[in-house]
Each structure stands twice: as structure tokens, then as C-alpha cells.
Amino acid sequence: MTSKARSPEIRAYSGPAGGWGSAKSVAEITLKEHVAFRGPGLLSTQNKPEGYMCVSCAWAKPAKPHPLEFCENGAKATAWEVTSRRADRAFFDKHPLHELETWEDHDLEEQGRLTHPMRWDPATDRYVPVAWADAFEEIGRELRGLDPHQVDFYTSGRASLETSYMYQLFARMYGSNNMPDSSNMCHESSSVALPESIGASVGTAVLSDFQNTDCIFYIAQNVGTSSPRLLHDLQDAVDRGVKIVTFNLLRERGLERFVNPQSPSQMLTGKETKISSEYYQVKNGGDIAALFGVCKALIEADDALKGSGKSSVAGDDGKPKDPDNAAMVAFAASILAADKKHVLDHDFIREHTTGFEEFAEAARGHQWEELERVSGLSRSQMTQAADTYAKSDAVMMVYGMGLTQQLMGVQNVHMVCNLALLRGNIGKSGANICAVRGHSNVQGQRTVGITEKPGLAPLDKLSELYGFEPPRWTGRSTVETCEAIMRGQSRAFISLGGNFLRAVPDTAAMEDGWRKLHLSVQIATKLNRSHVVHGEIAYLLPCLGRIELDEQMTGPQAVSIESSIAHIHGSRGKTKPASPELLSEPAIVAGLAKATLGETKVPWDAWVGDYAQIRDAIERTYPETFKDFNKRLFTPGGFVRPLPARERKWVTKSGKANFLTPEKLFPEFSISQGADILHLTTLRSNDQFNTTIYGYSDRFRGVEGTRKILFVNPEDIVRLGFEDGDRVDVTTAIDANNLRKVTAFRIVPYDIPKGCCGAYYPEANPLFPLAHHDPKSKTPSYKLLPVRLSRSIEISHDSPAG
Template identity: 55%
Template sequence: MTERNDTVHYDGPSGGWGSLRGITRVFGAEWTTPAATETLASQNKPEGFMCVSCAWAKPANYHAFEFCENGAKATLWELTTRRCTPEFFAKHTLTELRTWSDYDLEQEGRLTHPMRHDKDSDRYVPCSWEEAFAGIGAELKALDPKSVIFYASGRASLETSYMYALFARLYGNNNLPDSSNMCHETTSVALKKSIGASVGTVVFDDLAKCDAMFFFGQNTGSNSPRFLHPLQEAAKRGVKIITFNPVREKGLESFTNPQSPVEMLTGDETRISTQYHQVRPGGDIAVLLGLCKHVFAADDAAKAQGRRVLDTAFLEQHTSGLAEFEARVRATAWDDIEKESGLPRADIEAAAQVYVEAERVIGVYGMGLTQHVHGSDNVAMFVNLLLLKGNIGREGTGISPVRGHSNVQGQRTVGISEKPELVPLDKLAEQFGFEPPRDKGMNTVEACEGVLDGRVKSFIGLGGNFIRAIPETERLEAAWRDLRLTVQVATKLNRSHLVNGQVAYLLPCLGRTEDDVQATGSQAVSMEDTFSCIHGSQGRRTPASEHLLSEPAIVAGLAKATLPPNPKVEWDRWVGDYALVRDLIAETYSDEFHDFNERMWTPGGFYRGNSARDRVWKTESGKADFTVPEGLNASGIEDDEGRYRLITMRSNDQFNTTIYGYSDRLRGIEGRRDVLLINPGEMRRRGFREGQTVSLVTDAGDNVHREVRGLKVTPFDLPDGCLGGYYPEMNPLVPLQHHDGASKTPAYKAVPVRIVA
């Protein structure tokens, strides 16, 4: 750790030599092997494979190396030569393995054989695929379908996702939560309500046509580093980039392009953000309302000169609710805005003036907006700001939530949803000759509540590390053991595989980089990126084990063992030729996926469309609706002496719950994750010293004791009243009921806590 103004920090830019060193440090010589370099060369390119990490675009005009540091880590993580074999499990009980770190578990490498948990020995033992499918099918047949959860992590292909959702509905439920419930479900709910489309309206080409971008709560440098290339190009052509985030993230401060020999040799850096404002956690509603307040004031001044700042033609034709919203904004005092945002009025007005002067503005956000108790108000307020000047539905404008998992948006598109109203159930009934369930299923929070109260009896996980990712970790782990059946489909070992129900199976699958050979030959799959474009993906590497099955084959095997025969449901044919599954998707979702197979390899992907981008508003009013927020505080946390707002954060060396190493290079934190980040002023006021060991306890007022111990006090540049700690290590502190009211997305970005010395 290095020192600057008594805080840890990183002196360099994002990208540059640091990225290359980060890759080689984690994977050593593995990344220079012919197989690895050949695979990386085809990553995110035509006829290549879609990155298994984030959902950034696979552009038509691609770079020589169309991968970032984290994307390379994700690919090399999958291509590792390490193997987690039955011999490994014979040596270690699950009780022992639960004492291992997340990093050490995944460093054992790729799973090689289907395994069954043997309770007597407390070990996984190998079993055949036939035995696994038969055993799981028998258990599912004996359970009430409403008691079974079908979870999807967000990286399974469109083909797998469609089959998985169909399996769940044929079985008899809509219990199809996915990782979106933990990150961007707030987006789906808030955008659907305000503009009638549940995803962002921006496409990749818009990034080259705007003249201002406003960022809220999105860490580009660690979570979507390939975004840095268009951001650098935008900054160089004079685009004003205005950032609001409690943490000063390097990716939005400066960037050195690793693909530029000149920049690498000279160390040349591009400044990314024109303005960077460290908003208080939960203060985004206040900031956005303050921005709107200045816009209205600027419009007042312009009217006096016979001009307008507001896009009045757009507002009259395309929006509703402006009068109520404007009245609320004008009635809100600047003192209240400054208090809740933690920012001075002058800073907010300086940012707002950029918006006033810009012709085309894109609004970008991440989980820093969505993971709050009033996250839906955050997103709706961002839409309000953009609507004032008609910045939705024109080239170079729009709202752009940046998605994390590589196909989390696509899974929802093709039917993985607990909400029956979002799925064309009548069409499915016609296609497959059955009556789909019409009742609402369980989302992630509701599934956890069902585990705690006993309603949930079985959990099937299509990828992911569910137990590690959810709130209320310790309570859920204890209750998890009462489940009758748990099934995990995975490529590597993680914590969720070590906490099992009475009957448990661990089923290893092919990775996306691997050659998926079925009856008709090598298969391709497809994904949807964060801009609603659909891409083909083709793996070519030799599978890690001859005993692996593809995800579609596993879904089909489970379904055939569980469901009665249906002549319209041809699992074996679909597994033999994934193009048949794409034909089914095109039939179910004909407007968006027509000619799916023919368009699958379109350079840059084919756009599935967005009604709001076309200024067709599928809302109750038939227009884009302004929304009046309930209050200015999105955190749901009232200030109190000694109470802090904890932000859970990801390091530069992880993706979601996957830990690649212990270097958070872009924040200057090395060698550990058991840190508590706090600004030096708070340290002095509370009498803490650097390196002191403390605990955090939840301050939710529900009389439930939640504690994380052994944290090292670390000085860091954060707003007053705010703490930072790593996800998922801080998850035990998050109450299950601490979530957005509209979407039930857990509020990981502002958790009420106290420090115990």
C-alpha cells in the first residue's frame, strides 16, 4: 500500500502496463501458451467466442486485442490446466473445504466428473451422468413443483436459458430468479414503468455521437474495462464526462491504452472525467434533483431572452407528469439537496451547466444506483433528467445501464423470469402443448425467504455462487441444510457447492471457450450484450475433461428424467443441433428474433430493438412518465451518531464472487481483502489507527445480530459517514429485508453498520 494524503491509492492510470502485469501475475506462464494466446485472439471477434466476463459489446470494428484485463483473467481462469478430480474430493471433507478461502477453492481448477454428496463420509463421490439424472429426477417428481427454485447465474447462453425456462414451466412453476435480481432488476422495474422498456436505449454507435456523458455509480475500470476505449476516444474529441460516485475509481479518472504502442512507451494518459464528484452513498436522488433544479432555472433565464433550454416539443408530445415533477423540484431547497448529496450547490450546478449546454447526452449507470432501498427512484430520476432535453430516442443520447454478467440481460429476454407477465405464455402453450403456470414465481429475495421459512425444498443452480452472493449469508447457510435437494451446475468449485441439502449433486459443464460437439457436429451458442445486440459464440478448445456435458445437454438430461414424455418437446433433437433451439426462440419471440440463425453472425451483432429508442412508450399513459421521488435519500438509512453507510465493493482482481487474486491494484490495496476502508478524518474523529483490527455490526434495528470480524482499518478517500468493504465478504451484514422496495434488489451499496473496536 502506498501513501498519499494519509490514504492508500494507486498512482498510475487504468490500463497500461499495470493491466499486463495483472494478467501475468495471476496466471503466470499459462497465458503465453499457444492455446491461450490463440483463444484470446478470437475473444469477442466474429466467429470467435463471447467473453465469459462482462456483457460489453462485441463490436463490428474490433481492435487487434478485443479483451480487457478482467476478460483475459476470466478466459485464462477457464483454460487453466489445474483439475479438480474425484481424487481431490476423496482427500477432503466438505467440512474442511468450508474453511478454505474463495480463492483457494477455485484455484483447484476445473471440475472433471459428475459428483454426488455422500452424507456419511461428508465427501463428494463420483457418479455416472445416468445415475445423477435418475436420482435428481426421482427427487423432483416427489416434490411439490412450487417448492423448487430454478436459479440461473447470468452467463448461460440464450439456447440454454430458453431450455431451462421451458423445463421449469413444464415442471410447474415460474420460480426462475437469476443474478439480475441481485444487480439490475431495479433497472428492469424502473425503466419499464417510466419509458415502457426494461433495458437501456443506447446502442454502441451512440457513444461516438454524444457530446456529454453523465456517469452514476459505475466502475468502468474494474467492471467493464473495454468501455475505456470508446471513453478515451470520447474524451479526446472533447466530450464532457461528468462522474458522480462515492469512490474515485481510476477507470473514470485516467487511462493508458494497452493497445497503443506510443502510449505504452511514453506513459501517455488520457484524462477521462471532466468533473468527478464524490457523492454521499444514497445521495444520488438529491444530486439528480439538483441537476434538474438548475436546468429549470436555466430555462427560466433562457425564456426571458426568447429561447428555451427544455425540449418543449418533445415534452408536450412524448411525456406526462412534468408539472408535478417540476413543482417538486422547485419546492426542494438547496440546503436539503446539499445535505443529502454531500456536495456543495456550486459543484452540482457546474455539472448541470454541462447538461444545459450539451446537445446530445448519454446517461450511464451501474449498481451504485440500483442497489439501494430506493434504487428505483434513483433510476427514475436519471430518466427525468434525460427527458427534460429530449435525450432519449435520438442518436447519441439515451439511458445506458451497464450490465455485468455476460448474458444476464439475454436470459431475461428468452424467458428466465419469475414474472409471468413478461413471458409469452400463450405462445409457449401453443408451441409445446401444455398449460404454463400463470402465478408469480419467486425472485432471489423471495427464494431466500422461502428457504428460511421452509417453503422452498429444492434449489437447482445453473452456474453461479448463490449462497456467497446473497445477503444474510450466515442465516441462509444454516437453513440451506434443511433443503431436500440441491443441484449445482458449474465449471469450478465454489462455496455454494459445500453447503448442501439432504441430497446433493455437483454437475460439471463445458466452458464457453471449449468445443461443444453434439450429434450434428460442433455447436455455437448466442448471447445478448448490454446494448441489446445478439451475438454468436463458438468455442474451439479441447474440453477440460471427457466427462463434461454442455449446459443444454445437462438441462435436457434433467428434464427427461423429471417430466413425462411430450411429442412437442424434443430434448434429444435440440441437444443434437442448437440451431433448432434458435428456431424455437424465433418462433416464440418473432418480433425480436426472426431469422435468428441467419442473423446470428452479423458483425457487431443484430439489434433486437427497443421501443423507447423509437419513442414508442409502452407505459400506462402511452408516454414517457416523469416520476416524483419519495424523498432525497436513496439509502433508506437515517443519520445517527456512530452509524455508517457501508458500500460493498469489488476489487480489480475479481468478477462478482470469483476471486482471481489479492491485488486491488487500481485502489492501491495489495495482499488482503479483510480491510475496512474509511477516510482519515473519520479515523481521527473516532480514534482509530491504521491497521487496527475492528468488527462491523449491522445497525438495522431488527434485533438480529450480524457481524463481520477481523477487519483492518485502512485509510481511503471516501465521503464522511461512509465505509467501504469487499463483496462478498461483507454480505453477512446485509439484512435480507434491506432491498429496493419495487424490485427487491438487495441494497448492497448502503448498509447501515457500526464499528466495534
């Protein structure tokens, strides 16, 4: 089955983010999922203090919420989850898995909520119902027969803190540290870089910083599709006169202009808020060069003000080394005119940092011509950004996966920290670093122990509390799990949510390896690709969604979620479960653990009956982070996870914040030379969330009816001999012995820097070699891949996927 065929349309969209386009989209999704009558009531409690946390993005619930505290994408996620559609017994009776393998991703999920626990039957090639007790018993028996090194426990990021704590405990008591998770694929570069730079595992910003800042540097994150509720904070900041300086590859509507759908005056008048005061389109992979340019301008202007002789303003003879340095002198003069005595915060640098001189010398040594070539920005643009930064007192650094999902993702994050440290913009109100996570609670699951790195988990405390010896060996990250699956070294894969096969690189090779698994267990709400491609034994275990009422022995239960900015919130389900056969995630984890481990000191049944007891256990394990957990669960605005860096206490080897200097500006590719090379980035449409495809519309980019799109600069289209609308095959330009290709992508002219191109995720994932990742974080480089185009000979039938 494929979605109803339609002719793709490419037409410019002139509207803002939000506005009537957003309102129309919300109405359409509630009608499509048959929730038009109960949808508005549910949405009125979304992200409210006593309501449920959105199941899509990870933005915080404010203490004083808006009347409607949801965005277009959040409404889609809710409608998608509480749909009246059902993938029930009759559906699986009708469709064998070899047929479902031919379906599009959208169509699999569009069948609706899973209703019964299922086991794959090899005789009929169908999922057939199985009793919960029988499923737990067989899965436990199979796991007991395997070496724990052969078993991977994956988490997608949407599970609650309570479930995540139970899940990591189950895995460790079983004897495995193989806990790959979706964070490995998105912000692992932050999880590696931030501790090295400032001694914090997450960003230091809190929600109140948006009310106290006077400047925001917004870097490589598309707020309009990835976290639209953040637009309220940006709009409020702009209304107070805050400047937003944006560095982003593409022109994104949410970073340009916004009409608040909750403002009657804006909706009626169409009055738009201009979001970015300065907008710099950085070339793909040029982020380090762009940030180095800003830092260079700051440092050299500071040198000029100090008369240190170290700047490039003048040589030994007092004459300018570079006739263009008149711009630097003018920049320095403008700082003085703004009543600023210096550009850098020398007191902060001296007291709180190490490595400044090495970093400053590197910045001085980079030539403007090289920085311009790699970044795609002009010297005057980088200097203008520096001027805005220098004249601001409290600057926030907000960034997203456009920085982290690169070959130099860790160093990209180091550079963000370096820029913040130059003027002491960490550890003070209105400043700080905000790493915008993608998935709700993807950050929180790490906080309670989901990690393959034993040094990041409180193993001694777990041993003390539960009377077992945790494994001390380093487990597998997502990339390493993929390698193990391809080599046949992973024999079992337990998945707590997600669509692993669609989220990871090297799609074809991964599917081949997936079929060789001995056991796959999928805890899920809806059907996806990772369920219909299967190994020898496959189970599909349907769970309650976060939005649904979770009735246990002690009554309705609440769960907890950590936002991008480390605010921890309570969440209560509000709607009737999709099926009486569903179990909660904690109940499923407990069932698997008991069947696998036998008798333990863990009170699994008591925990399932009362989630407050799980929170008590979390507090005992992490007493500083979760002090008075149950008492503070529904604190308006959430309670803030403590981070020493917010108080300028640096938990690093040096005891200070570290300036860390990248060794180069741009990664080296093995065979990426040639005028025909374009650098590809993957993108989301505004009709998807991660691997979930709600539909085939990308309103902001003017695409309707298809996702097989390649966005290319108009001059590159002409230069490479193509025309608007041509169908092209896209091939990787690395690893010449194992080329990867996607076919029949339609070229669309777009405002993207020359030499760059963009395609939707996950349709472009087959292009990415598994080895194409940051060497330290192992985060796949989904935002930077050299590719070549060739005219396609494949005939496209213009279905929504092509």
C-alpha cells in the first residue's frame, strides 16, 4: 500500500511561521485522525502545570502558561497518538509482514494505535496475538540464553524518567551496558563537548534567562519545525528590544518572522514579528570558521583597545599590516563610543578559565580570506556579529543539531563555549548556553542512567541499593550497535520506543543485519519500519501513550519529564487508553525484568503499582539532583536540575572553564574534491517529527505531495547542467569502493549557499555511511556529507514519497 497518489506541487509560501497557516494545519490533523471533538479539550491541557507534557519536542512548560500552550507540531503529535484508528488483530490477520515491508513509513503509522501484544508467526508471516505472560516468559527465556554482551537495550527518548530508570536498572542487572539511545544520534556531541569545556553535561540556560537576556545568538536550529513553542520566548524577547543574531544554513521561516496564533490582534491584522535582527547563512560545515571569525574580530578589537601589540591592527613599524584593518579600528572605536572600556571580560577570563592565550593566538592567526571561504560569510558580516555581541551585556547561546550532527560536532560545541567565555556569558542571569534537544525527555533519560558509559552512571550506589554487581565494561553507542548488528555480533535488540531502522545511517546494510537478529522486542504505540523488518523471533508489545490515563493499583499515575533546559516537570495522562490490552511502559519493563532476572531486591510490582515509589528510588540514587522529588513534581514551571556551571563552579580536570581550540576549520574527506561536489544536509519538513511522517506537506518551503526533494542553490543548478524540476540520483562522494545512492529526487531551487544542498530525513539516510560520524561523540554526520548528482533514469510516478 502507498498513500493516495497526487501530483507534487512546488509553490512559494509567503506567510509567516504560525498565523493562519498553523491554525489551518491543526484543524486538518484533528479531522484527519478523527479527534476533532475531543482534540481541543486535550490540547487545552497540553504543557499545562497539571496536564501532560507534549510527546514531541523537549521545550519546557512555563510557570505561567499561555491559554493554549501547544504549537502546530505538538498538536499533530497529540492527534497522531490519540487517533481513533487502530492497527488491531484484524489488520494483522489481513497483512503479512512481507507485504507491510513495501509500505511507506507514513502509511504504516497511519494505521493507528497498536492494541494487543503480538508475536511474529513464521508459518504465516504475520503478527499474531500472544498473552502478556507468555510474551514475558519467552523473551526472558531467550535473554537468559544469550551473553549480555550480545544484547542491546535501546531507548528512543520519549520514555519518562520513571521508565528510563527502571529500564537501565533492568539492563544492568541483566549484565549489559549496551544502552544505545537517540541522544547518540542527536546531541551526543554536546554530551561530550560541554563537560570538556565547562564541566556540565547539558546546557546551562534556564527559562528565566530568556526574560533577562539582551542578545541571543541563535545557531543551526530550525525553531519553526523543531521547537515552535520556543517562538513565544523569542517573540517576547524581540518585543523587549533583544537582538537575535542567527547563523543558519537555510533561510527558515520561523527564524525570519512569526505571527502568534494566540494573539487575536496579530491574527486579525497579520502583524508579523521579525525574529532575527541579523541573519547569516553559513555554508554547510562552515560553523567553526564563522565562529572563529566572530572571535577573531572580538580579540583583535580588544587588542587594539589595550594597545597590546598582539593584534594584526599594526606591525612593528606602526603601519597597518592589512589595509582592510581600518574596519577593525572602526570596530574598536564603536566599542568605546558605546561606553565599553574593553571588548573581552578579562576578569572572568583570568579567574574562571584556562587556555585563553592559545585560543586567542589561533584566532589571530586565521586569515580573513580563509574564514570567508570556509564559512561563506564576509568579514564585515562576522565583524558586525561581533559588534552586536560586544555591545550586549547578557548573551544567550542557543544551538541545535545543525552543529552537533557533523564530523566536527564536538569542536563546533567547543567553539560555542569559547565565544561565550570571551565575555563571561556563562553563569549569569540572561546569558548561558541553551542546547535545544529534539525529543521530549531525550535529555532526561541520560539523567537517570541511560548511558553506555559506565563512568557516567552511579554504579556503586545501584549496587548498594539493589544488591548486585553492575557491569563495568563500556557498552555500545548507537553507531557501535549498528556495527554489531551488521557483523552479526548483536543477537537481541530490545527497543523502548522509536524507529531505529529509519533513524540510523546505512539503511540498506542495517536492514540486512536486522534480519539476522535472533530476537527483537519492540515496545511501541504505533507500527513502523523497525517492526515489519524482523529477525528469527519478533515481539511487538503495545504500551500506553503519555497522553493516556495510566490507572494502577494505587490509582491514576503521573510521570516526570526533563526539558531541554533541565527543568523537570510532572505529566498526567488525560484520555482513555486505545485498548484495554495495553500495559504501561513501567509495567512492561517490570514484566520483562521479572521474567529474565527472577528474584531480586527490586520491588518491581510495588513500583508499577505506585510510580511515586520509583521517584523515591530515583531520589535515593541521585539525592542532589532529585531532592524532594515527589513534593516538587508539579512545581509550576518545573524544578530546575542543579548544575555547578550555572554558579561558575567548573567540574573539569583543570577546575576551570576551558578554552578548547579546534585544530582545523573544516573536516577532511577522502575523495571529496571537484567542482561537481555539493555538501548535503538533512532536514525536517513541518509535517514530521523525527522519523514520524504526519503527511506530505512542507508549507514553509512550498513543497506539497512529495518528500523526494533536493534543495539546491539556483546558480549550482545551472552550473551543474540541470533545471528546476529535473530528477537526479544522489551519490555519496566518499568511500569510492562502497558508493551509496538514492534515486529520482526532484531538484528545487532554494535559498541555500552555493555548494550546498538539502534533503529530507530519513529519506536521505541511505546515503550516509555508518563510519561518517564525529570521532569522539560518534554522532552521525547527518548535517554534512559530500555528494554528487547525476541525471536520473528512474521513472517517477509522483507518489507522495517520490
